[in-house]
Amino acid sequence: MKEKVKELEYTLPYNRYVDLEVFEEEKKKIFFKSWILAGHVSQVEKKGDFFTFDIAGEPLIISRGNDDQLNAFYNICPHRGAKVERSEEGNKKIFMCSYHGWTFHLDGKLNKAPNFRTNDLGDHSCMTPVKLEVYQSLIFINLDSEALPLKDSYKELVGSLDKYTFLESLKKVRVNQRVINANWKAVVDNYLECDHCQIAHPAFSKTFDMKNYNIDLHRNYSCQYSSLTSGNSEEQAQFYWVWPNMMISIYPGSGNMTTSQILPIAPNKSLAIYSYYFPSEHISEEQEELIKFVDQVREEDFELVEMLQEGFHTQAFKQGVYSPSEHALHHFHQRIKEAMDVR
Ligand code: FES
Numbered sequence: 001m002k003e004k005v006k007e008l009e010y011t012l013p014y015n016r017y018v019d020l021e022v023f024e025e026e027k028k029k030i031f032f033k034s035w036i037l038a039g040h041v042s043q044v045e046k047k048g049d050f051f052t053f054d055i056a057g058e059p060l061i062i063s064r065g066n067d068d069q070l071n072a073f074y075n076i077c078p079h080r081g082a083k084v085e086r087s088e089e090g091n092k093k094i095f096m097c098s099y100h101g102w103t104f105h106l107d108g109k110l111n112k113a114p115n116f117r118t119n120d121l122g123d124h125s126c127m128t129p130v131k132l133e134v135y136q137s138l139i140f141i142n143l144d145s146e147a148l149p150l151k152d153s154y155k156e157l158v159g160s161l162d163k164y165t166f167l168e169s170l171k172k173v174r175v176n177q178r179v180i181n182a183n184w185k186a187v188v189d190n191y192l193e194c195d196h197c198q199i200a201h202p203a204f205s206k207t208f209d210m211k212n213y214n215i216d217l218h219r220n221y222s223c224q225y226s227s228l229t230s231g232n233s234e235e236q237a238q239f240y241w242v243w244p245n246m247m248i249s250i251y252p253g254s255g256n257m258t259t260s261q262i263l264p265i266a267p268n269k270s271l272a273i274y275s276y277y278f279p280s281e282h283i284s285e286e287q288e289e290l291i292k293f294v295d296q297v298r299e300e301d302f303e304l305v306e307m308l309q310e311g312f313h314t315q316a317f318k319q320g321v322y323s324p325s326e327h328a329l330h331h332f333h334q335r336i337k338e339a340m341d342v343r
């Protein structure tokens, strides 16, 4: 996809990074309508395994049922609205609401409502199901019951990732979480350009060929890629951003992947979940080095993004401008405008 940045084109207005109304609207128009990475099949390997996950304040349970199928449903009791499961993960035969003791099967359907004369409560007896799909062993959720299937929404991306035949068998071996004091879009913006790499990421800039740093744009994703400065120049690192809030990085070397999920908490607060996947749960020295390298780049970014958020709140600053090599940022902002129906 060709999308050039024109002379002095302005970014999204930065009140969209601080405004509560915009934030609430983004939840509805973006986060409750898009496919969102929730987890990995290795978190729910056995029957009864489950984990809980929030998408922009909507609590969910992802579980493996007795029929071996994966289920996803809101973690909200249909009786009076209590949160049913309070732990982050575990293995259960049944879920029980701690308010009046309604119990639910692993697929979210009612087992017993002890204070009612009948269990025949019709539709009003299940925890509300949501769409779930698995691709490359990653579990995606969509809160929109009308949403297109994942592979239809991300046709081109699937075409690109299918070439990594090792992805499906990777295990999730480590997770780091961090609350970032910045709007979720600011975290994505930061990922989408490497103009700041020379200054902010000295180790990264030495490791990768910054003179041949490429960024390709596609309908629902963009991909940055570059070769190592030493060793086999055929091998490239690929950094995917996937609409709206996910990143997938694949580094040269033996099979590996890292994913980032940037989840909105408030206009100026986001939760970042970083997961590392390798072929085996045993992490080698080389893999440990890679984790350290990735973490260091991230640490350098956190500081920058939090500093930006402070700038967004000043009267002095209304909009930024794109450099010609910030075309992936421009592309992301166009996609935001389209989803939010603004110009
Ligand atoms: S709110 Fe869950 S049993 Fe009453």
Ligand SMILES: [Fe+2]
Pocket (backbone or CB within 6 Å): 190, 191, 196, 197, 200, 201, 297, 300, 301
């Ligand atoms: Fe960066």
